[in-house]
Amino acid sequence: MLLAACFVEAAAARGAASALAPSQDRPTAIERSDEQRAQDWGLRIDEWARYRDLMQGHLGTHSPGIDPLTALGIEARSEEERHRYAELQVQVEAHRVEKLLAYQRAYDEAWRRLHGDMPRVVLPDAGPAHTATATAARERLAVFVKDTCAACEQTVQRLQAAGTEFDLYVVGSRNDDAHIRAWARRTGIDPARVSRGAITLNHDGGRWLSLALPGELPAVVRQVNGQWQRQ
Structure with a gap:
């Protein structure tokens, strides 16, 4: 899924609730x-x-x-x-x-x-923008990366330079949209390719562990005969 905006209204609501609380109770x-x-x-x-x-x-x-x-x-x-x-x-x-x-x-x-x-694991996330056909999903790469990983950045840059379409999953992002956007900017991911859906930016959300594949990150994987394999 493409990343959503920040939750401004929720923050405002929390601030309003804090303002109504008795001041003597706040330190405790x-x-x-x-x-x-x-x-x-x-x-x-x-x-x-x-x-x-x-x-x-x-x-x-x-x-x-x-x-x-x-x-x-x-x-x-x-x-x-x-x-x-x-x-x-x-x-x-x-x-x-x-x-x-x-x-x-x-x-x-x-x-x-x-x-x-x-099939148990379907990447990328099912949705109107990502479910044209099962064949298209199988042909698309899923790339798992983590922060502070030079090899991860190099792998993504290489795939982008080759014109490859892929779904990027950031392991350990803790559902922080700003964290992923900062990683994408630092790595040089083209915003135009993200807008077109050629590259998608996603929180891992435990997907990498669920695949149970060997080896360290980065990992470039593809579905082959219903099974996810490293490329």
Whole structure:
């Protein structure tokens, strides 16, 4: 799917709700929120406060969608800190992937039970703009990339220079549209090709893990006889 605009009305509504809340209750609510967010990432409250400070500076400007552990790891003040955040991130990612795969197994079982005669994975997302024919979908490449990956940028630039049509999926985008647009600008993706649908920009949303293909990113894949294979 092509990326949508920002949610201005929702932000305005949240701001209005905050304005109606009693002022003496705000510090307690903010403190509880920060403490909970720190716990979600395995961080102390002082580490969360440092992350928020970092996001007010150059790091937040250049990488607005960066997660707390990566931010703190990049800006670590010692080797001990760097190793701590790296280990925390491995634990958090392992837990996330474990839950995702558990749900994927349940989804696969439900699909086999309800729609066993239909293909499970269809890329790109089904919709009026992307479902002309099944053959067209099979002939189109899906390209999975991630941020801070020079090889990913080079692969996309090579495919674009060759005039190849493809659907780009950014792994780890956390559904941040601005993050994907910034990646596309930095990589030199032609906006005109995006407007025509020759290239589409998409959040990965767990698709890469669901394909269960070997190897690292970038990955250029195509559907062959109902199966997705690396090219």
